[in-house]
Amino acid sequence: METSLSQAYTDTHIPPHQIIPLDFESVRELPESHIWTPAVEDRHHNEREELLPVPPVIDLGAPDVTELVGNACRRWGMFQVTNHGVPLGLVDDVEAHARRLFELPADRKLKALRSPSGATGYGVARISPFFDKLMWHEGFTIMGSAVDHAKQLWPHRYEEFCDVMDNYQKKMKSIAYKILLIALKALGVDEEDEEKISSSMLYESNGALQLNSYPSCPNPRQAVGLAPHTDTQLLTILHQNNTNGLQIFQQGIGWIPIPPIPGALVVNLGDLMHILSNACFHAVYHRVVPNDTSHRFTVGYFYGPPIEAVVAPLAKLPSPRFRAVTVKEYIGIKNKHLEKSLSLIGI
Numbered sequence: 001m002e003t004s005l006s007q008a009y010t011d012t013h014i015p016p017h018q019i020i021p022l023d024f025e026s027v028r029e030l031p032e033s034h035i036w037t038p039a040v041e042d043r044h045h046n047e048r049e050e051l052l053p054v055p056p057v058i059d060l061g062a063p064d065v066t067e068l069v070g071n072a073c074r075r076w077g078m079f080q081v082t083n084h085g086v087p088l089g090l091v092d093d094v095e096a097h098a099r100r101l102f103e104l105p106a107d108r109k110l111k112a113l114r115s116p117s118g119a120t121g122y123g124v125a126r127i128s129p130f131f132d133k134l135m136w137h138e139g140f141t142i143m144g145s146a147v148d149h150a151k152q153l154w155p156h157r158y159e160e161f162c163d164v165m166d167n168y169q170k171k172m173k174s175i176a177y178k179i180l181l182i183a184l185k186a187l188g189v190d191e192e193d194e195e196k197i198s199s200s201m202l203y204e205s206n207g208a209l210q211l212n213s214y215p216s217c218p219n220p221r222q223a224v225g226l227a228p229h230t231d232t233q234l235l236t237i238l239h240q241n242n243t244n245g246l247q248i249f250q251q252g253i254g255w256i257p258i259p260p261i262p263g264a265l266v267v268n269l270g271d272l273m274h275i276l277s278n279a280c281f282h283a284v285y286h287r288v289v290p291n292d293t294s295h296r297f298t299v300g301y302f303y304g305p306p307i308e309a310v311v312a313p314l315a316k317l318p319s320p321r322f323r324a325v326t327v328k329e330y331i332g333i334k335n336k337h338l339e340k341s342l343s344l345i346g347i
């Protein structure tokens with residue numbers, strides 16, 4: 001059974017051949033379909049990388065955690081967290097199961113291909129139709145139970161995969177809620193407001209888990225792992241294995257690498273948080289670049305309100321910059337207009 005978030009995607013129809021990722025094992029050279037131009041050198045390497053400012057790593061148990069999170073949300077739209085309470089064994093299990101899934105032969109993975117109007121299963125990133133070239137990436141999306149697709153992948157051994165994904169989603173949901181409350185507090189939301197917000201849209205939250213795979217690439221300088229985008233939901237919690245690739249864009253600086261820190265989780269703010277905070281916090285623009293030596297695996301948890309909930313700038317923030325939208329309406333706008341979506345609801 002899927003949660004209702006998948007219903008926000010049923011209006012889109014993507015032909016099956018546009019959902020199928022490349023069979024990365026079968027190629028030794030970058031195919032034309034995956035060559036992105038112009039291939040500028042500094043897309044991947046900033047020579048003064050060690051001098052670049054980076055988003056903070058925040059101990060969630062720190063006494064001044066609200067101030068630290070608030071500053072990071074205002075300045076970066078991203079931070080990393082330690083002391084988050086997610087057992088490292090569970091994170092390792094999720095990574096191992098993601099690896100096991102993506103290492104299956106291509107014809108087996110295609111048995112769990114996302115359907116043309118579906119949101120879950122194996123396939124290219126949802127944003128792919130917006131770009132002429134294809135990404136060096138394959139993904140697997142889970143909303144609620146993964147059992148239907150897991151059975152297609154492993155007819156006789158699907159339970160362990162489902163159990164691990166369920167446990168991880170539960171854990172993610174609770175830490176996402178915790179981080180959200182800290183962020184709201186940093187915006188000046190008091191307990192009474194918080195209760196109102198919780199009963200209107202956060203009490204029943206919605207989540208999706210996205211397993212990402214970026215195999216090592218024969219010509220990484222001309223390829224893109226995941227094209228630049230902002231995430232749609234309130235916040236994303238990302239685990240990255242020990243392989244580099246994630247970068248964020250900062251005006252006046254350019255692309256900044258976010259190195260994996262063992263045991264830490266990356267927190268990204270998405271468009272709905274940008275709206276809710278009336279742009280006091282911002283959705284972070286990010287991308288993934290591939291490399292030619294190791295296979296990058298990541299696991300993202302996307303956390304947001306139910307699709308019928310209305311999201312609007314918090315009443316206590318002056319001069320609203322966005323009109324109110326339901327989550328479903330906003331996902332529909334994003335499916336059509338991608339980067340232009342926030343400006344389309346601007347007032």
Ligand SMILES: C=C1C[C@]23C[C@@]1(O)CC[C@H]2[C@@]12CCC[C@@](C)(C(=O)O1)[C@H]2[C@@H]3C(=O)O
Binds near residue numbers: 005126208300
């Ligand atoms: C809840 C979701 C966020 C996401 C779309 C999805 O339904 C599940 C996959 C997510 C993902 C992961 C890769 C980047 C991204 C933009 C995409 O194409 O699929 C995000 C989506 C998003 O934040 O809009």
Ligand SMILES: O=C(O)CCC(=O)C(=O)O
Binds near residue numbers: 210226231240246287
């Ligand atoms: O794999 C990564 O590092 C980033 C993934 C991502 O941006 C996403 O899933 O939205």
Ligand SMILES: [Fe+2]
Binds near residue numbers: 229230286
């Ligand atoms: Fe993302």
